[in-house]
Amino acid sequence: MKQFGMQFFFSFGADFENSLHLLKFVSDELLRTGIVRSTYCDALIERELLYPTGIVLSECAVAIPHCEVEHAVTPALYVIRPSRPVQFRQADDNAVLDCELVIVMVVSDPAEQVRFLRPLFRALQVSGTLRALIAAKTANEFSTTFMRRVALFESDHQITGQINRENNEGGQT
Amino acid sequence: MKKIVVACAGAVATSTIAAEEIRELCNANHIKVDIVQCRLAEIETYASDAALICSTARLDRTFGSVPVVHGMAFVSGIGIEEVSKSIIDILKD
Numbered sequence: 001m002k003q004f005g006m007q008f009f010f011s012f013g014a015d016f017e018n019s020l021h022l023l024k025f026v027s028d029e030l031l032r033t034g035i036v037r038s039t040y041c042d043a044l045i046e047r048e049l050l051y052p053t054g055i056v057l058s059e060c061a062v063a064i065p066h067c068e069v070e071h072a073v074t075p076a077l078y079v080i081r082p083s084r085p086v087q088f089r090q091a092d093d094n095a096v097l098d099c100e101l102v103i104v105m106v107v108s109d110p111a112e113q114v115r116f117l118r119p120l121f122r123a124l125q126v127s128g129t130l131r132a133l134i135a136a137k138t139a140n141e142f143s144t145t146f147m148r149r150v151a152l153f154e155s156d157h158q159i160t161g162q163i164n165r166e167n168n169e170g171g172q173t
Numbered sequence: 174m175k176k177i178v179v180a181c182a183g184a185v186a187t188s189t190i191a192a193e194e195i196r197e198l199c200n201a202n203h204i205k206v207d208i209v210q211c212r213l214a215e216i217e218t219y220a221s222d223a224a225l226i227c228s229t230a231r232l233d234r235t236f237g238s239v240p241v242v243h244g245m246a247f248v249s250g251i252g253i254e255e256v257s258k259s260i261i262d263i264l265k266d
Contacts (some may be wrong), residue, residue, distance in 0.1 A: 051182030051230060057249050066186050092231050092245045107185050114189040121190055125212070125250025 003147065004116045004154055007035060007076040007106075010146070012139035015083045021097055022086050023048060023065060026078050026104050035106055040071040044104075052089030054097035058129035061097035062087035075113050077120075078104040081133065082099040100134055117143035126153075175224035175264050176207045179244065180232075184212050187229035191244040196226060198257050204264050225263050 001008040009029065016022040025124035047067040054063045063086070085098035103120075109114050123129050129149045136142035177195060181188035192210045199206045210218045213230055220226060220236040226246040233240065240263050246256040 047183065055245065055249050056251065064186065066183075068183050069185060087238060092243065105186055110185050110189040111194055117186060118190055118193055121193065121248055121250070125253075 001143075004150070005032075005075065005136075006075055006113070006116055008112040008143075008147070009033075009078040010138070010139065010143040011078065011080040011082075012142045013080070013081065013083050016086050019048065019065075019088050021087055022043065022082070023100060023104075026065075026080070030078065030104075030106065035072070036110075037071050037073060040067070040106075041084070043067040043071045048088070052091055053096075054076070054088035054090045054096065054099055056090070057124055057130060058127065058154070060134060061085075061088075062101045062102045062103060062124065062130070063099040064103050064105055065075065067106055068078065069108050069110065072106045072108040073110045074106070075116075079143070079146055080104070081136065101130065108115045117152065120150055122153045123149045147151050174205045176209065176219070176220045176222055177264075178223045179208060179210050179259055180213050180216050180225045180226065180230075182213055182227040184210050187245070187248050188263050191227060191229050191247040194246065195244075195260065196248040200259055202264075204261070206264070227260070227264065246257065 004014055023045050024041060027044055030036040031038060031040060033147050044067045048065050053065050080102040085100050086102060088099050090097050092159055132145050133142060136145055179188045180194060185205060188210050191258050196208055211214040211219060216236065219241040220239050223239050226236055226239055226241045231250060231256045232241060242256060242260055
């Protein structure tokens with residue numbers, strides 16, 4: 001599924017032994033579909049070890065694994081609802097978090113993709129979004145809930161995003 | 174013009190989000206800022222004349238008298254009002 005200038009992948013109800021298992025699974029599929037380069041898997045795993053990506057959101061813990069842009073071919077998001085929580089270390093603390101949702105972000109151009117990532121996190125911050133995602137009973141319900149929630153904020157953001165860019169261009173020239 | 178250094182592990186995702194939020198926050202408060210986004214390891218390169226350093230990752234070192242603000246709130250939404258307020262307070266002087 002392609003939208004907001006990104007390719008979307010969803011995984012619902014799969015069982016992962018641990019974060020390493022999950023990251024390998026995701027990397028394999030992203031490599032097979034031409035989204036990432038062959039260096040991606042090692043880079044993603046190493047990056048998670050050095051700089052973990054678990055974050056505490058209002059309704060549950062989420063991990064957002066990602067790595068440097070040179071391993072990406074096309075921007076993408078891989079959204080995973082595992083059958084049971086997967087442990088990731090917390091990005092800004094020493095804790096280990098039981099993550100009920102994992103969003104692997106393939107970023108090729110941060111300045112461009114922030115226009116989508118910001119509305120994504122705004123959507124996740126709003127009360128009810130994560131609850132609805134976790135409560136989804138089927139893969140279809142999960143992916144449609146995700147896309148619908150993000151779309152609400154994406155359309156809002158387009159306007160402010162444009163204003164911001166104009167301001168910035170004005171300021172820099 | 175006040176310089177703000179926004180850092181995370183790879184300058185890929187979380188600091189990009191935080192930088193955009195801070196830019197908007199400063200615009201709304203009519204504070205002119207120059208935002209530099211970088212990796213954690215590069216902070217020293219930009220810190221000397223910065224008014225503020227914001228990191229979305231854990232940061233255990235200090236940078237002279239430059240105040241450091243924790244920016245994960247811009248990603249998680251938790252505590253965003255407090256962080257926004259402290260950023261404005263630091264930049265206002």
